[in-house]
Amino acid sequence: MTTCPNRAAPPLTPPAVLSARPYRSRGTARDHHPAPPRRPRRPRAACTGGARHEPLGALSTRFAHRLVEVLTGARPSGQLLRHTTLDGYGQLSALVRAGTLRRAHGADERPRLGPVHDRSPSPGAVEACVRVDLGTRHHVVAFRLEPRGPSGQWQCTAVEAR
Template sequence: MSAIPHIGVTPAPEPPYDDEKSPAERPTPQVDGALALDALVWGPPGAIPDERKLRHLGQALAEVLSGRRPPETIADKLTGRAYRELVRAGRMIHANRPPFAKSLHVKEPRDGAVEMCVLVYCGDRNHVLAARLERRGVQWLCTDFETA
């Protein structure tokens, strides 16, 4: 009887998960015709979000409320209750063109809370979108929104 040669098998290392990769290595999410929010970082812990980033959040909310963006793409920017309300609300902005968040008004009613109102251009009829953000630990989350 001849000896069977021993074959050594070295397991290949498992590739890193997306959250283990550096930001440059992470795949870019595909959101057709909508603002990508991966870069929407509020800045230093505790800092109030700047107006440009608040406008981007308003734009993303308008895109969800017009049916042009899936709500899960901004789930990490909302509290659980606000996210459930966004999903339940469905399409509230009826537009014959993609919405465009333009004029923004921001106020800070108290430390740790920001309220914003943004005018959303939608073609024939414009809408107003209001949102409240509150600091939760080191991040800001949208806790409530409404549109008219």
């Protein structure tokens, strides 16, 4: 493809003007209007869990699932290293070594989590617990999340399982 040196380049159009125009889809000559703005996936609550603005209940539920995966051996404990404080990681490692929620050798039973019950005793902390059914055994996992560091990232400061 050759370019003509005498021909001027087309003027640049600002992005705001481009997004306001209807566009043409490939293969058809019909004009389409842009889609309306989408609603957020998660409802926003007054008390949110960090930079992503997720409700604290969603934060504790998501962490509970990851924590149970580590305690049952489905994931390595190192995956939660950046989400725990030093004391919290020590408690988690002790629970993993003790095999508190380990499945019986050769069993393919998957853990079933009940609803995550959480509460906020203070604005800077969330305490949660969840019942875990593993075959015929029932366990309870409790943990505490607190915002730590300059970024205020939520980290697990304490873990207990029975």
